[in-house]
Amino acid sequence: MKILGIVTQHLRKEEFQEATKILKRRDNETVSYFSIGSFHFASVSHPHEHFLIYETNESFFYVYTDQVYKEIIKKKAKLNTIQEIFEDLKEFNPFIIQFEKKENRISLLSDYFGVRTIFHTQIDREFCFSTEKKSIVSYYGKRRFKIDREGLIELLLFQFQWGKRTIIEEISILEPRIILNFNFTESALSYNTYAQFPNETVKExxxxxxxxxxxxxxxxxxxxxxxxxxxxxxxxxxxxxxxxxxxxxxxxxxxxxxxxxxxxxxxxxxxxxxxxxxxxxxxxxxxxxxxxxxxxxxxxxxxxxxxxxxxxxxxxxxxxxxxxxxxxxxxxxxxxxxxxxxxxxxxxxxxxxxxxxxxxxxxxxxxxxxPFKNEIQDYISADFEELVSSRYNKDDRKARKLEHMIYDNYGRRHAMMGGPKISEDFGLVHxxxxxxxxxxxxxxxxxxxRAKHQVYKRIIDEFHEEIKDYPSTSLLVKSKKESQLKKHYKRFRLLFFRALERIIKISIIKPDNYVDPNTWLRKNNNYRDFVMNNITSKEIEQKDLFNVSEIHKMLKEHLNYKHNFGFLFARILDIVLTLQLFTDYEK
Missing domain, CATH: 3.40.50.1100 (Rossmann fold)
Known part of the structure; x- marks a missing residue:
């Protein structure tokens, strides 16, 4: 994805098309090109991700969104300004970065609400990001992230979780194409969906x-x-x-x-x-x-x-x-x-x-x-601890009352600024x-x-006992005994969900918030797609779903990590999905 070489010069349509071909990251991605007036577009589409790159004489734009909107843009009879394009894209909540060639400046015009791993640091009003450890230089007192071209294109994929509009307004290039400095300006702070900073407090x-x-x-x-x-x-x-x-x-x-x-x-x-x-x-x-x-x-x-x-x-x-x-x-x-x-x-x-x-x-x-410091302190020392205690003691009615009291008094009118309300899992006000x-x-x-984990170990040990006599999946696959494979898959699936259900039930979860594992699977097809799109057929052949020693090793590893049932679920699910059993035998 070394696309950054084209951001500092105006390209002819042919050069632009050639440069954007390298955006393809997986075989099932497609790149298409089209022009509207002086705008050149490159659209990269994947089943779950869509990128749009376009260029004008003054700027180069990079857009990331989760919906296809290329056709909508094409339907426009005229697009005289970039602002018209932005208006057209608003409903898709895109993530847009603008590179201004003449000013050698980068502006984050809009953000995409999602998840991305990035390294970052914050000093005074300065934020720095990078996704490449090797691309970072640091020195005492002040840090700059030195980002190479490959690292920078990855940087463009980051998303902020602070609300529908980011508080970062301007990204200046301290050294062309290499060092970026994210600067929080006073006008940028006003974009924050959570808080409006008084001007007199910004500097200090x-x-x-x-x-x-x-x-x-x-x-x-x-x-x-x-x-x-x-x-x-x-x-x-x-x-x-x-x-x-x-x-x-x-x-x-x-x-x-x-x-x-x-x-x-x-x-x-x-x-x-x-x-x-x-x-x-x-x-x-x-x-x-x-x-x-x-x-x-x-x-x-x-x-x-x-x-x-x-x-x-x-x-x-x-x-x-x-x-x-x-x-x-x-x-x-x-x-x-x-x-x-x-x-x-x-x-x-x-x-x-x-x-x-x-x-x-x-x-x-x-x-x-x-404004709530003194009042909240009382709740922290009393009602918050009582809330946690009630939750752990399964006193759901009392905990629920405390939740609503705290939330109603101190959080409801501020919750409109973004983010979830009370924890859906455990009733913890966060x-x-x-x-x-x-x-x-x-x-x-x-x-x-303080960790409490022994109860999970007992359930998983029992799960070991139930699956210990299973034949090797690899042998079943090699012998092409599909009916036998299907039978063992169904049995394994039943035992796995039975163990998972027991773990869920003894966990501290609201009764009315319980999610049946099968329902969870049906609603989370993206996880299945993610696994299937990132594992080769050769790796699939090497997997051994019912190999007892492998499963035991896998589960033991999770016990050592002290993970919760969700991660245990994910790890076992990886193996199951890798064999495409959910795809082949879900019916």
């Missing part, structure tokens, strides 16, 4: 926010167990600096610090120095989350948590295998850049992910606005309470988690 927003939440963090740290904690940092960046400083100031006993972060972030030494400076000397473990790990995990499970950030997902998944379920942990994935700039996405997603992992939640990760006028202070609350 970070500094003032960090000062204001310093004591707030300390008050919550002081409530934690004095026996000590293992601190898990899931970002490795600036968040880690502030979190460690708050923690150290609070004199909380820390047995171990586990840092998960990209290896290009130079904050590890800084974080260790902070801890040492305040007299804390815990064991320090650093694990690199590189591009390969993030791609592996986010692609593998992205459709199980559809609409969630692959970046957060992969951090969390990778960290779980490093944890000891008998120890106390505090997870920090504050994403201060998101929250400071009004993005509530990571906050609410973490509420979902942490709760879905069946951990015992003692404190919820929250973002609270200043919608940040943002206020459009007073969004100059934001507060976070730490999370304490």
């Amino acid at each position: 927003l970070n500094l003032e926010l960090l000062k204001s939440i310093d004591s707030y963090f300390g008050s919550y740290f002081s409530k934690l167990n004095s026996n000590g904690y293992n601190l898990v940092l899931l970002s490795g960046g600036l968040d880690s600096r502030y979190i460690l400083e708050w923690l150290a100031k609070s004199s909380i006993k820390v047995n171990k610090i586990i840092n998960f972060g990209p290896d290009y972030i130079p904050d590890v030494t800084f974080a260790k120095n902070i801890v040492s400076h305040f007299g804390l000397n815990p064991v320090y473990e650093n694990y690199v989350i590189n591009a390969d790990i993030i791609v592996k995990y986010s692609k593998k499970h992205i459709y199980i948590n559809e609409g969630y950030s692959g970046h957060i997902n992969s951090h969390l998944l990778y960290s779980l295998e490093k944890l000891d379920e008998n120890s106390n942990y505090i997870f920090f994935d504050g994403y201060l850049g998101d929250i400071i700039l009004g993005g509530s996405y990571s906050t609410r997603v973490l509420g979902d992910l942490y709760s879905s992992l069946k951990f015992d939640v003692k404190y919820l990760l929250r973002a609270l606005s200043e 919608k940040p309470f943002f206020n459009r006028t007073f969004f100059d202070k934001t507060y976070l609350i730490p999370i304490e988690l």
Whole structure:
């Protein structure tokens, strides 16, 4: 996808067509071309993804959308301006980037609400992104992401989860085609769907926010167990600096610090120095989350948590295998850049992910606005914990009452700014309470988690026993005994869903929110398509669905990861779908 070579010059139609041919990423994608007046278009279509590239004398545009709208554009008798095209595309919620050739400037005109893994950092009012670890250069104090052409075209596919309009307005090229600097301007901040920043707070927003939440963090740290904690940092960046400083100031006993972060972030030494400076000397473990790990995990499970950030997902998944379920942990994935700039996405997603992992939640990760600070504090220490306790004790009526009371009083009028309401899975209130006028202070609350996993192990062990006598699928396939394969497939499917159903029922899920696994499958065909489109026929032949040792190894691996049933489901589903059994035998 090395398409960026054509953005700095005006191309003839023939050159434009030749350049865009390389956009084809898979065999079943098609590229078509058409022109309307001086506009040249290249449309790349896939069953689930559609790209449109077009160029004028002044600009080059890249559009990503999930619907086909090429024909609609063609039907226009005249398109005199780019603005007319934008108006025509509004209903499709496209993701559009404009390259202005003369000004050597890139503008993000609209965004696409979706999921994409990207590395990012935030310093002051500056945001930097990249999808290529090798394309990033960093130095102390200021960081610029050096993005090569291949990395940049991937960068164009990122989507923001902050609402229907992004808060980023301008992307300037510091060095032509190489270094990008995302700059949050005051006018860009006004685009944020979650908050309108007062002009006087924009320039010093970070500094003032960090000062204001310093004591707030300390008050919550002081409530934690004095026996000590293992601190898990899931970002490795600036968040880690502030979190460690708050923690150290609070004199909380820390047995171990586990840092998960990209290896290009130079904050590890800084974080260790902070801890040492305040007299804390815990064991320090650093694990690199590189591009390969993030791609592996986010692609593998992205459709199980559809609409969630692959970046957060992969951090969390990778960290779980490093944890000891008998120890106390505090997870920090504050994403201060998101929250400071009004993005509530990571906050609410973490509420979902942490709760879905069946951990015992003692404190919820929250973002609270200043007008509700004092009132919400009371709820945190009382009703929030009571809510969690009620949910775990299956006191659904009491929990539901608490949910509505908290949500009605503090969240309903702010929920209109975007994002889900109360967690659909566990009734945990995780919608940040943002206020459009007073969004100059934001507060976070730490999370304490303890794993509870033995009950799943027992169910899966029983599942092992039920399938241990199954014949090898590879032998059935080679012998072409289709009727026997179909019979064993149906039996395996029955046993698998029976085990899954038991896991769901003993999980903390609202009774009226229960989803039958078969219903889930029918509604999530995109996951099946994703698997089938990314596995070759040779790989399919090598899969062995009913090989007991392989299944045992697979499930044991999931137990070690301490994943929830959704990821267990996904992993088994991978094998089943790989054999195309859902396609061949679903009827």
